[in-house]
Amino acid sequence: MELIAALLLLLFLSVGFAGAALADGMLPALISGQARPSWRRPIAEAARLLQTQPIRTEAPDALLWFLAPALYLALAIIGLAVIPFGPGLVTIPSEVGIVVWGSCEALTIVAVFMFGWSANAPLPLIGAYRYVAIALPAMLISMFVLIGAALPAESLGFTEIVEAQRTVWNVVRQPAGLILFLMLGLAISLRGPFDYADPADLAGGTTADVSGPALLAWKIARLAMLVSVSAVTATAFLGGYLGPILPGFVWFLLKTALVLVVLVAAGNLFARVPPARMMGVIWTMLLPLSFLMLLAVGLELLLWG
Amino acid sequence: MAVSALRKWAGEAPAPIFVAAGEEMRDRVELLFNDGRLVRAASPRHAAIFLIAGRMRLEDREDLRRLHDQMPHPRVTLLWEAEVGEALGEAERFTGSTLASDKDAGEARRLDEAVRDRLEGLWQELASGERPSEPDLLHDEPPNPWEGIGPHGQGGKGMMGGTPYGRPMAMTSDDLRDGLALDPYTARFGPFLPVFPPGLLLEMTLQGDVIQLAKVLRAPLRQAASDHAPEALLRLARLLDLLGLPALSQRARLAAGDRSSSTLEKLGRTIRWSGATLAIPPGLGALEGHADLRTRLNDLLAIAGGSSPATRPELPESAHLSSLLPGLEWSEAMLVLNSFDDKTLSMLAMVMNEPDEESDGHDHDGDHMHHDHGGHHDHGGSHNDHGGHQGEGGHEDQGDHSSHQSHEHHNRHGGHA
Structure with a gap:
């Protein structure tokens, strides 16, 4: 069973990745009203980057620079491995799936920081520090929200969380939780309003001094993380593989695709708040809100559960 | 075989272009990128084509050469009505038009289309390997001598003894924002940093991402005065x-x-729904008579929508970037820089001659950090200086283009507070 799940994981990741690359090219064109680019464009971009010279800056931390995209990608894959693709179809069955995913979330901070640090240049370093400052409270929010999703299941495993949603999906229990989790999705895939590591105002932030294959690797890891976080959202809030008629895997794929499109669109439609102001918003508004959501779910289960 | 397949694919990618816009060319260049065949790179590291458009000052030539060398291979330069002498070597020139304002609109549009075609053509030649990549223009050498003495090559006696490559050990100093003292860091930003107005060269001291000091070294290049609505739309776009x-x-x-x-x-x-105005902290970048950034953004939206711009009073004498930017966090500062019209900005960014250029050398008093970078290795006009934090100062190998230095030996200091 695990082997099938592992193969499914590869399939899911490649399909999801292709979809993410496509959505990432098409949606901005749609929003800006520009002519739609060809579906071949992401491949062409990749081919271009593969043939571009990798730049070395002055005295970089070469090892960390090389490892950062790999770590980021690995975290995305590990996160995906504890998600059930169908009834009993998990690559790594874990009773503490949420904890595994949570540590993947937290370690993205390390991956992004490594990447920005290693170039040994100011703008990438600012991007890296900024990401740490924003991502840390964002992780806290996501943990409260996920615990809220785990409470009804009385388990930290994703399979149990999905099964507990047979009566009612978690999105109904805590709609604000879904929105908060989508924000986290934008943050850990470095996207749009939560792209504090690689923004335009820092000339590309952590990527400002990266060229060629390394830049390609970073882009791939970012998209893989987008797929992963979409899959986790679909599992924790939208009932994962549950659904009538169609096989569970197909439902899971559809729900993930929906979340992914929402994330890409949100990344292009909402403005980014300057980091200092965002910090205030997260600590004083969003974090208490996630607390309240957790409290509400707890009370509901205590009184009527 | 595999290589030729890759080349074929790469040719289909949009041409990645890093732009250095000169006098009166900014708006025209920005409109070039309305075409999906071209994409504007945020950093020279992401680009393959270096587009130099319009007249440049003499002193900008050195920066252009450095930017050229910071681009990864394969790379090519196109000079579009640019007068840079022989600074860029044998780079291809695109001429055949005078300024857009002198011609009728249809003619200008046709010329812009020709430039787009040429840029795309250049990318095709480069991707297919027909056109060889341009070699470096400058020597790859450090700005200051290595001075490696001592057990860790720190250049002198003890921990803080030396300044290998002209960079001393990082030291903390007072902070403007929250009292969390970090090491201040002085570097030149510009003149072609994509988020800066073209031509603006600032020397800034940063602590973390907060600007502590800003000094205008070169003013922004003059831009064409165009009619209000397109100008407002382009400023809004920025x-x-x-x-x-x-x-x-x-x-x-x-x-x-x-x-x-x-x-x-x-x-x-759509812009209102995006929360763009709400995202900006109220009161940010407020200037007497010119309101704050949020109001300026709302004004831009109104002008873009057809209403005529409100007349603003003259700027107060004291208004200058050197007083406006300190205390702001980097991205707030970038928003402020890009929120003014060209006339206001040129007054805010006048070069102020400070007489203390010499006396600067005397305040070696340990409290300040003397970032003596000697020259600036500009990244897209962006980061002029690396290192400092790592203290090791091990020099790059041949692959590095970031550290090309100007040959004059500047003695600039972080601590002229």
Whole structure:
């Protein structure tokens, strides 16, 4: 069973990745009203980057620079491995799936920081520090929200969380939780309003001094993380593989695709708040809100559960 | 075989272009990118084509050469009505037009289309390998001598003894924002940093991402005075880019090229819905008589929508970037820099001659950090200086183009507070 799940994981990741690359090219064109680019464009971009010279800056931390995209990608894959693709179809069955995913979330901070640090240049370093400052409270929010999703299941495993949603999906229990989790999705895939590591105002932030294959690797890891976080959202809030008629895997794929499109669109439609102001918003508004959501779910289960 | 397949694919990618816009060319260059065949790179590291457009000052030539060398291979340069002498070597020139304002609109549009075609053609030649990549223009050498003495090559006696490559050990100093003292860091930013107005060269002391000191070394290059609505739309587009809304920014640029009231109305609504105005902290970048950034953004939306710009009073004498930027966090500062019209900005960014250029050398008093970078290795005009934090100062190997230094030996200091 695990082997099938592992193969499914590869399939899911490649399909999801292709979809993410496509959505990432098409949606901005749609929003800006520009002519739609060809579906071949992401491949062409990749081919271009593969043939571009990798730049070395002055005295970089070469090892960390090389490892950062790999770590980021690995975290995305590990996160995906504890998600059930169908009834009993998990690559790594874990009773503490949420904890595994949570540590993947937290370690993205390390991956992004490594990447920005290693170039040994100011703008990438600012991007890296900024990401740490924003991502840390964002992780806290996501943990409260996920615990809220785990409470009804009385388990930290994703399979149990999905099964507990047979009566009612978690999105109904805590709609604000879904929105908060989508924000986290934008943050850990470095996207749009939560792209504090690689923004335009820092000339590309952590990527400002990266060229060629390394830049390609970073882009791939970012998209893989987008797929992963979409899959986790679909599992924790939208009932994962549950659904009538169609096989569970197909439902899971559809729900993930929906979340992914929402994330890409949100990344292009909402403005980014300057980091200092965002910090205030997260600590004083969003974090208490996630607390309240957790409290509400707890009370509901205590009184009527 | 595999290589030729890769080449074929790469040719289909949009041409990645890093731009250095000169006098009167900024708006025209920005409108070039309304075409999906071209994409503007945020950093020279991401580009393959270096487009130099318009007249440049003599002192900018050295920066252009450095930027050229910071681009990865394969790379090519196109000079578009640029007068840079022999600074860029044998780079291809695109001429055949004078300034857009001298010609009728149709003619200018045809010329812009020709430039786009040439840029795409250059990318095709480069991707297919027909055109060889351009070699370096400068020597790859450190700005200051290595001075490696001592057990860790720190250049002198003890921990803080030396300044290998002209960079001393990082030291903390007072902080403007929250009292968390970090090491201040002085570097030159510009003159072709994509988020800066073209030509602006600032020497800034940063602590973390907070600007402690800003000094204008070169003023922004003069830009063509165009009619209000397209100018406002392009300025709006620049602000939207900084606010993380590249798709809406592109829409504003497209609208600047081809304005119709229904698209403008829809664009305005989408921008309001994006929360762009709410995202900006109230009171940010406030200037007497010119309101704050949020109001200026709202004004831009109104002008873009067809209303005439409100007349603003003269700037107060004291208004200058050197007083406006300190205390701001980097991305707030970038928003402020891009929120002014060209006339206001040129007054805010006048070069002030300070007489203390010499006396600077005497305040070696340990409290300050003397970032003596000697020369600036500009990244897209961006980071002029690396290192400092790592203290090791091990020099790069041949692959590095970031550290090309100007040959004069500057003795600049972080601590001229």
